[in-house]
Structures are given as C-alpha cells and as structure tokens.
Amino acid sequence: MYIYEHEGWPAFRWSDGVLSAPLAAVRHRQGRLIGRMEALGFPLRSEALLQTLTEDVLKSSEIEGEALDKEQVRSSIARRLGLDIGALAPVDRDVEGVVEMMLDATQRYDQPLTKERLFDWHAALFPTGRSGMTRIKVGAWRDGSAGPMQVVSGPIGRERIHYEAPAADRLDVEMARFLAWFEAPTEFDPVIKAALAHLWFVTIHPFDDGNGRIARAVADMALARSEGSPQRFYSMSAQIRIERTAYYEMLEATQKGDMDVTPWLAWFLACLGRAFEGAEATLASVMAKARFWERHRDAPFNDRQRAIINRLLNGFEGKLTSSKWALLAKCSQDTALRDIDDLMARGVLAKDAAGGRSTSYSLVMV
Known part of the structure; x- marks a missing residue:
C-alpha cells in the first residue's frame, strides 16, 4: 500500500x-x-x-x-x-x-x-x-x-x-x-x-x-x-x-x-x-582562486595560459598533460610545451610525481 x-x-x-x-x-x-x-x-x-x-x-x-x-x-x-x-x-x-x-x-x-x-x-x-x-x-x-x-x-x-x-x-x-x-x-x-x-x-x-x-x-x-x-x-x-x-x-x-x-x-x-x-x-x-590571481596580478600570461589556468582553478578533471593542453588551447604540441615551460620557469606550474607514460602538471597554489 x-x-x-x-x-x-x-x-x-x-x-x-x-x-x-x-x-x-x-x-x-x-x-x-x-x-x-x-x-x-x-x-x-x-x-x-x-x-x-x-x-x-x-x-x-x-x-x-x-x-x-x-x-x-x-x-x-x-x-x-x-x-x-x-x-x-x-x-x-x-x-x-x-x-x-x-x-x-x-x-x-x-x-x-x-x-x-x-x-x-x-x-x-x-x-x-x-x-x-x-x-x-x-x-x-x-x-x-x-x-x-x-x-x-x-x-x-x-x-x-x-x-x-x-x-x-x-x-x-x-x-x-x-x-x-x-x-x-x-x-x-x-x-x-x-x-x-x-x-x-x-x-x-x-x-x-x-x-x-x-x-x-x-x-x-x-x-x-x-x-x-x-x-x-x-x-x-x-x-x-x-x-x-x-x-x-x-x-x-x-x-x-x-x-x-x-x-x-x-x-x-x-x-x-x-x-x-x-x-x-x-x-x-x-x-x-582569488589569492592565486592576486599573487600573479602583474604576470604577463598569454590568452592560452590564462584560459588553461582558469580551467585548473575551476576543478580540472584528470591530469593536465601537454597533449591535453594542446587540445584545450587548440594549438600545436610545441606551442603547448613552450607555454608549460614558461609557467614552470615562473613557478606557476610544477611537474607531478612520476606516474604513467605522460608527464603531468599542477598549479602551484602556495
């Protein structure tokens, strides 16, 4: 009933x-x-x-x-x-x-x-x-x-x-x-x-x-x-x-x-x-997210970098690799690697601990 x-x-x-x-x-x-x-x-x-x-x-x-x-x-x-x-x-x-x-x-x-x-x-x-x-x-x-x-x-x-x-x-x-x-x-x-x-x-x-x-x-x-x-x-x-x-x-x-x-x-x-x-x-x-952009408020990010960083800050699912960067930013693999290397040199991105066949990257939040 x-x-x-x-x-x-x-x-x-x-x-x-x-x-x-x-x-x-x-x-x-x-x-x-x-x-x-x-x-x-x-x-x-x-x-x-x-x-x-x-x-x-x-x-x-x-x-x-x-x-x-x-x-x-x-x-x-x-x-x-x-x-x-x-x-x-x-x-x-x-x-x-x-x-x-x-x-x-x-x-x-x-x-x-x-x-x-x-x-x-x-x-x-x-x-x-x-x-x-x-x-x-x-x-x-x-x-x-x-x-x-x-x-x-x-x-x-x-x-x-x-x-x-x-x-x-x-x-x-x-x-x-x-x-x-x-x-x-x-x-x-x-x-x-x-x-x-x-x-x-x-x-x-x-x-x-x-x-x-x-x-x-x-x-x-x-x-x-x-x-x-x-x-x-x-x-x-x-x-x-x-x-x-x-x-x-x-x-x-x-x-x-x-x-x-x-x-x-x-x-x-x-x-x-x-x-x-x-x-x-x-x-x-x-x-x-607000603290991140405050720390980097004067950083000269290009449009691709800014878009991908926002994707990461908004809760990116899975791991960010250079291949995914190229796909999301609609650019070549070489351009993706240059973007990533630039951010790593500035301490914005860091390599994740080794795992799997592809290198992955994460934002540095502190």
Missing part, C-alpha cells in the same frame, strides 16, 4: 518534537552561510554563485544517470547571469534546457509555480521530445498510454518494482491540489515545506520522465523562498548525489509508509546540513 492510497492523503503529519532541534540547527547554519557569502565582495560572491549553480546542475543530472559537460554548464549559467568568465564554450540544447529550468526556479523563486510553468520546465529538459531513444509526452502530464508509471531496477525479466505512482487519470486533481498548497501560506517553517514539496511532487510523478530533476528544482525554489534570495551558495542536489543510495532508500520507505513522514523530514534536514558543509569547500575554492 503506497502513501497516496492511505485515507487522508495528502495530510502529512510529523513530530515537531523530533524535528525542532535539527530544524533550528539547519536554520542557524543557513543564516551563517548566507551572511558569510554576502560579506564577500561582488566578484568573489559571483564566482561562488557560479560554482554552486554549476555543481547543482551537474549533480542533479548525475543522480538520474546523465553526465553533462561541465564547461558547457558553466558557460550557459555565466551567459544567462551576465558573468564575465572569458571565452564561452558552445552549449548543447539539452544543457541549455537544464540550466534554464534551474535558473528559472531559483532566480524567479518569488513567481507563482503553475502547471504551465512546470510544462515549460519539462519541455526545456527534453528539447527533442525524447528521453534517450524513447519518444515521451513532453510539456504535459503523462497519459498512461505506456502503462503504469513505475520506478524499477534490475535486468530485464528480473526487474524489481520500487514504486508505482498514482494512475494518470488522477493527475489533474493531484497536481492542482499540490500547486494550490505550494502557493498557499503555511504555519510551519518554509524549509519543512521544501522537504514536503520534494516528497509530494516525486510521489505524484506527473511526467513521463524528469520527475526527480523537477522535484529537486521545486525544492530549490522553496529553499530560495525560505531565504528570500535568489543567491545560491549551497547545492542540495550535489549532496543528494553523494548520498544517492540513502536518498532512494528513504524515498522508497516513505512512499511505502503511512502519512507520518518524520523520518523523511529528518533525513532531508540532515542532508541539507551536510550540503552547507559542502558550501564551505566552495568558499575555500573561491578564496584560493
């Missing part, structure tokens, strides 16, 4: 006694983090915002098994927010769609969440009208033509059904009730509302695909409302990606339980608290 089949659905209940202390702790850390970030100068705050939003988009997609190109995501966000990050990478339509949805949810958090807005988000996520090779119903509730909406795992023939969503003929009523609740004032804390909105939306599962990403965008929108600010300095999606197994297990247990959702709310608050810890790493990265 699923949660939506219980009498009284969706009248969720929870224990204030269990949640009051963790909620107070989360709200305190949330306020401290926002205060620290807002005390930064505009350039550092913009860089922290860009890093956070980039991680949010990347990790929310990774939760669903989709890997997006980091530079494309970063370029798309920077362009939409008017941030100067130098040369912008060409961006695919699917990346643009995910970025557009996430920014609409967080930058326009104070605008009503409506059926039409959700349809626009869904259409942005699936610009080709397909999920992988499968054609899906885009910009509309699922219609049930493909059978029951089930969350399954395992090989074909031995699938395990984790959850089956409400039938398609209930969606108009279910979503109208959800949207009315989301926009109505509530007596409880707005962070609790974010957690409930996430659970409620993903339980209804109104679309053929993309429900998880949209549920997390809805939760981010509610969290932005809890802060009264479009500035995002932490990523709930990035933390959920780290805790993906626990996330799915908690969702399944809650969806197969009764109307008492205290365990889900407690998990959400704890996960949010750990997301604030992740924000500290973002802040440290931003400060390290």
Whole structure:
C-alpha cells in the first residue's frame, strides 16, 4: 500500500518534537552561510554563485544517470547571469534546457509555480521530445498510454518494482491540489515545506520522465523562498548525489509508509546540513582562486595560459598533460610545451610525481 492510497492523503503529519532541534540547527547554519557569502565582495560572491549553480546542475543530472559537460554548464549559467568568465564554450540544447529550468526556479523563486510553468520546465529538459531513444509526452502530464508509471531496477525479466505512482487519470486533481498548497501560506517553517514539496511532487510523478530533476528544482525554489534570495551558495542536489543510495532508500520507505513522514523530514534536514558543509569547500575554492590571481596580478600570461589556468582553478578533471593542453588551447604540441615551460620557469606550474607514460602538471597554489 503506497502513501497516496492511505485515507487522508495528502495530510502529512510529523513530530515537531523530533524535528525542532535539527530544524533550528539547519536554520542557524543557513543564516551563517548566507551572511558569510554576502560579506564577500561582488566578484568573489559571483564566482561562488557560479560554482554552486554549476555543481547543482551537474549533480542533479548525475543522480538520474546523465553526465553533462561541465564547461558547457558553466558557460550557459555565466551567459544567462551576465558573468564575465572569458571565452564561452558552445552549449548543447539539452544543457541549455537544464540550466534554464534551474535558473528559472531559483532566480524567479518569488513567481507563482503553475502547471504551465512546470510544462515549460519539462519541455526545456527534453528539447527533442525524447528521453534517450524513447519518444515521451513532453510539456504535459503523462497519459498512461505506456502503462503504469513505475520506478524499477534490475535486468530485464528480473526487474524489481520500487514504486508505482498514482494512475494518470488522477493527475489533474493531484497536481492542482499540490500547486494550490505550494502557493498557499503555511504555519510551519518554509524549509519543512521544501522537504514536503520534494516528497509530494516525486510521489505524484506527473511526467513521463524528469520527475526527480523537477522535484529537486521545486525544492530549490522553496529553499530560495525560505531565504528570500535568489543567491545560491549551497547545492542540495550535489549532496543528494553523494548520498544517492540513502536518498532512494528513504524515498522508497516513505512512499511505502503511512502519512507520518518524520523520518523523511529528518533525513532531508540532515542532508541539507551536510550540503552547507559542502558550501564551505566552495568558499575555500573561491578564496584560493582569488589569492592565486592576486599573487600573479602583474604576470604577463598569454590568452592560452590564462584560459588553461582558469580551467585548473575551476576543478580540472584528470591530469593536465601537454597533449591535453594542446587540445584545450587548440594549438600545436610545441606551442603547448613552450607555454608549460614558461609557467614552470615562473613557478606557476610544477611537474607531478612520476606516474604513467605522460608527464603531468599542477598549479602551484602556495
């Protein structure tokens, strides 16, 4: 028996006694983090915002098994927010769609969440009208033509059904009730509302695909409302990606339980608290980048060198070799080696410890 089949659905209940202390702790850390970030100068705050939003988009997609190109995501966000990050990478339509949805949810958090807005988000996520090779119903509730909406795992023939969503003929009523609740004032804390909105939306599962990403965008929108600010300095999606197994297990247990959702709310608050810890790493990265450029503010870097250094400062994946330098900078191997030798002579780059057949290099950060 699923949660939506219980009498009284969706009248969720929870224990204030269990949640009051963790909620107070989360709200305190949330306020401290926002205060620290807002005390930064505009350039550092913009860089922290860009890093956070980039991680949010990347990790929310990774939760669903989709890997997006980091530079494309970063370029798309920077362009939409008017941030100067130098040369912008060409961006695919699917990346643009995910970025557009996430920014609409967080930058326009104070605008009503409506059926039409959700349809626009869904259409942005699936610009080709397909999920992988499968054609899906885009910009509309699922219609049930493909059978029951089930969350399954395992090989074909031995699938395990984790959850089956409400039938398609209930969606108009279910979503109208959800949207009315989301926009109505509530007596409880707005962070609790974010957690409930996430659970409620993903339980209804109104679309053929993309429900998880949209549920997390809805939760981010509610969290932005809890802060009264479009500035995002932490990523709930990035933390959920780290805790993906626990996330799915908690969702399944809650969806197969009764109307008492205290365990889900407690998990959400704890996960949010750990997301604030992740924000500290973002802040440290931003400060390290600022210190690096301050130390080298008078250095005569060429455009190739400056672009590659920024790639390294933004979290370059893998090891930097001369071949990768040539590929990224669109130059010859000889030119790449000259750029690298110049930076090594100035103490900007250093050779990594020997390993593998190719020599690799790292920035000197101290």
